[in-house]
Amino acid sequence: MEEQRARRCGGPPWARGGGPPLMRLWEARRNAATVPWPSTLALAVFVMVGTGFAAKGQAATSSPLDAFARVLLLAGPAFLLLRNRRPVVAVFGVAATALLYLAGGYPHGPIFITVAVGCFAAVVSGHRKAAWWALGGLWAGHLLIAHWLYAYLPPGTDDAAPWGEEVVIAAWVVAILAGSELVRIRREVWARERAERAASEKRRADEERLRIARELHDVLAHSISVINVQAGVGLALLDNDPEQARTALTTIKAASKEALGEVRQVLDTLRTQGDAPRAPAPGLDRLPELVEQAASTGLSVETETAGERVPLPPGADLAAFRIVQEALTNVVRHSGSRTARVRIAYAPGRLELRIDDEGPATGSDAGGSGNGLAGMRERAAALGGTIEAGPRPDGGFRVRADLPVRPKETM
Template sequence: MVLTVFLLVGTHFAARRQPGRVDLDPLGYGLLLACAALLVARHRHPRLAVWGTAAAVLVYLGGGYPWGPVLVSFAVVCFAAVAAGRRAAAWGAIAALWGGHLLLAHWLYRLLPPPGDGPAGWGAEWVIAAWAAAVVAGAELARVRREQRARDRAERAAARRRRAEEERLRIARELHDVLAHSIAVINVQAGVGLALLDQDPEQARAALTTIKAASKEALGEVRQVLDTLRPPAARGGAGAAPRAPAPGLDRLGELTEQAAAAGLAVRVETSGERVALPPGADLAAFRIVQEALTNVIRHSGSRTARVRLGYAPRELELRVDDAGPATAAGAAGGGNGLVGMRERAAALGGTVAAGPRPDGGFRVRARLPLRPAGTVARAGQGQGAHPDPAGGGRTATEAEGP
């Protein structure tokens, strides 16, 4: 309705300044209404709108009706067609309208109304050409900006999906590492408790105590991981701190004690100059050692394991060895645990290699690049007695199981 009023009222005002042109009659009004209808359809059917408007304007000019908003309607549909990607249709319609206008204004004017009309000046044609070029240039600029905005929206959506997938993968990896280790300890201790329930009740009680402690710790870590899924308001506000810091190598002593409770004697050795690790590397190192010891408990017939931490200026080397042999419960080198280890190391630019040793055991070896935050201690070299990374004054001696 607004477009129709604009065309009709605007044409009436324009006609006052153009004496000698043909007054609007039913045909003229019909052509103006057709242009208004095509303006409404310019977004859904840009090709039809631009060609239909060009034809209506050409018939309008051939009828000798006043110049005015009818040309503005053609500019608008051309703009919409180019912005919608129908560039060929827009350019073709402009060329057809301009060519038709040249034919009408310089050769057919004698045969068309108004009577006594003369040829148009050639200078006006350059004005029309410049006007058409300006319309197309503006439409092309609008099209480029629209496409750029669409690309930016697609890239932002892809980035959001990628971040969501990475977060899901991180949470799945954390849950796997926490649950796999704790359930392995609980499984072993449950078997010990069942076997000794009648013969040695005290030993069975100790096994149940270990199960309770392992399950409590697992629940706490699972709760901490799942807290990241809750909105900030549910966690006590956007600035709320986590309930407990993420585990790192400072808790390696707890890890060896849990392994000892499951019957695995773990020897920890450290070489090189200890440095404070970045949080991501510290967590990855802890989880890699945790998963490697879990695999020894679940899949190896060995009851001893050795963990070696090698600090170098630019990397941390982790090595977990057991004497084997592998049990029927799992195959060496497979499972989600090794995949998770490799993903953790790869996220930091490191590597993990796992496989059988020549002497029949199994080895997990990880290299994590570091940018040390500072030196925290000097550890001895070699494989003698070294301070335990857990910080509790432990030496590299075996932590005997029950």
């Protein structure tokens, strides 16, 4: 309901409330808390008892604690019951009761602690200006009472307060505000760190989900394409050439077994999060297997290697393997050509992959998901590389990947 109301009103609650987002979130969480009865009750007892002791030492210079004074002493803690849900009301309420208490000439004592608690609650919940105005109004009222209105207010025998007392009060006000601001800043930092950690965890989860989706797509797309082609061959030759049909079924069995193994490896990484995979991730050293699988579908693959071959980091090696695998899968699915060329060029700090087929496209629906090229681009982008895929000027189709890599460190 809150989200729907926020959308109707043009944004989330903190965007309309005027405070910093993290502070508004903190305030919302505080508003949901229960009324702070135990701490407020303890403070009320402390204020009543402490003021009684303070009155004994100020009997000659202050008014006696009457019923009105007792009401004011209890009114401050009563306002503090609202400090979680209505911090602005609480801080102005305790400031007003303290000012009335001063105007009555009652003995100074723990009542000012309620002002400090109300100010603290307002500042840490994001209502800094309210706290400053409340304290500023209390201070201004004290100046008027102590230096100009004292002759008209009880008790009638007191004199103007010394100006040095104002320095102490000013220091007390600054200390309250400084302490409250320090706690507010710390809580804002903690809230920001929690939000950043949550965002980081969500980002890692999304990246892991995307990585697993790419792995499953590449494994299944290639193997299922081989199985699909061989199944068609087997059905066509089942009666006329049983031996060739047997070969097609053997290829289907091998491709499905390999696909199951790779899918199981991906699923094992989900079940044993944080552990090393039981089998090494595939790399360009398995290119001959891709060539052999492609040959089983009737596709002839020519491979070429340029430059001095160097060991690649596992991430780059896996990405290169999957890019070549997906490109050959697309040739099997969508191309009428029976020949493909794979060129792997090693250069200092980079690896270039180029997969060409002569075409033309068959124009038939091969049952693909349409995510192959997107997955290749995501793999390349994760390494800081690029993918170019599209028709060649002379016909056919070309996939070219440029990956920045570092040679794998050896022990």
